[in-house]
Amino acid sequence: MPRAWSLKSRPHGMPRGSDFALVEIDSAPLGEGEVRIANRWLSVDPYMRGRMNDVKSYVPPFALGEPMQGGAIGEVVESRAASVPVGTKVQHMLGWRDEAVVPGDQVQKLPDLGVPDEAFLGQFGMPGMTAYFGLLEVADAKAEDIVFVSAAAGAVGSTVVQIAKAKGMTVIGSAGGADKCAWVKSLGADAVVDYKAGDVVRALAEAAPKGIDVYFDNVGGDHLDAALLAARMDARFAICGMIDIYNDGKPQSLKYLAKVIGARIAIKGFIVSDYMARAAEFYRDMGGWLAEGKLQREETVHDGLDAMPDAFLGLFTGGNTGKMLVRV
Known part of the structure; x- marks a missing residue:
């Protein structure tokens, strides 16, 4: 049965x-x-x-x-x-x-x-498509952008790291604990914030002294605060998920939200199903990067x-x- x-x-x-x-x-x-x-x-x-x-x-x-x-x-x-x-x-x-x-x-x-x-x-399914379209379409990330991605050791975040590196971006990831941070670094991340080791806002400021152009959000909470504070002019935020609030339902603090005005930050949420009709683009590019040895999972x-x-x-x-x- x-x-x-x-x-x-x-x-x-x-x-x-x-x-x-x-x-x-x-x-x-x-x-x-x-x-x-x-x-x-x-x-x-x-x-x-x-x-x-x-x-x-x-x-x-x-x-x-x-x-x-x-x-x-x-x-x-x-x-x-x-x-x-x-x-x-x-x-x-x-x-x-x-x-x-x-x-x-x-x-x-x-x-x-x-x-x-x-x-x-x-990586070749829904999480990978989320990473691909969220980074390249929603956040409009381009070569030489400085990208911050939270939950970088997860299925979506780790793929964001690798796509960003394949496209010539500087990448800062966040992960919890030394082992996960080391793995994210092995994927090509230029710097990794260990959110279990201390204040994320301070750690991101140190990892990205020039600020960030793109934030790929899987977490919300203090990671979103840190990204707002670090955002450069015309930064773009792709809001994929906010696992930080899924269970306790606490509201976001958004204590640096006013930065949106002066820095002209664009913040956009998205659902991967919005892009399913374009799956062929995803498979084409991911297949190419795989053949070039640029993807790990x-x-x-x-x-x-x-x-x-x-x-x-x-x-x-x-x-x-x-x-x-x-x-x-």
């Missing part, structure tokens, strides 16, 4: 294991045009925390007692869709389970880029469907370097 994780109760603050329930789901016959997928890899991502709240947002909240959703990679084991035959490797959004039934026109065949399947949930892997909640919670406690994944 297939199994899936459901949301048992809506979390208040940091989620707990008791907020999740592993339930059996029907293995129904396929309808016309549908495929049955044996999931091999499952993604957990910070944005999923927002879907656990019963509030209106850019994606609907998870329904209590219903299977949760998220990115997944799997193999088609039964098909009633001629365009997606048995044996096809696909990506889809019915994760948090070991088996999924999906309309054939709602799955994406994995491109032939010479990378392992799981890479399409990380790392995954933190938990094994087994039972490990999904622990993997998810690890996103908020520094438990991952690179992309957090579950291998089914």
Whole structure:
């Protein structure tokens, strides 16, 4: 019997294991045009925390007692869709389970880029596209810009670092702890701020004495304050996520917000789905950088469907370097 994780109760603050329930789901016959997928890899991502709240947002909240959703990679084991035959490797959004039934026109065949399947949930998937379009389109970053990226040891941030270096930018990343900072430095970052070692505002000022032109925000909080204070004239901020407030809901301090006026700072939020129609551009450039040896990646892997909640919670406690994944 297939199994899936459901949301048992809506979390208040940091989620707990008791907020999740592993339930059996029907293995129904396929309808016309549908495929049955044996999931091999499952993604957990910070944005999923927002879907656990019963509030209106850019994606609907998870329904209590219903299977949760998220990115997944799997193999088609039964098909009633001629365009997606048995044996096809696909990506889809019915994760948090070991088996999924999906309309054939709602799955994406994995491109032939010479990378392992799981890479399409990380650097060559949604996190990578977030980094690519957020940096180059939303922030309009260009060669010789000074770029600051928070959560630089995560799936999105680490890709931002490498794309920025491939494009000839100076990059300052932030990460928590000596090991993660060393890894970010190995990716090509010109400087790394260890946010666990002291005041981020002071540390960024020391790392970027000339200021910054671009801030790629995954964190919010004191990182956003530091970026505002360090921003040069006409700086551009791409606001991707604010993991600092996902669980406690505290308001941003924004104590240096007035800097926006004098420095003419442009601040823009974005969602990667805005750019899905341009995926071919992303695959073209990422494939090129990969061939040139300019890309590295790392995954933190938990094994087994039972490990999904622990993997998810690890996103908020520094438990991952690179992309957090579950291998089914």
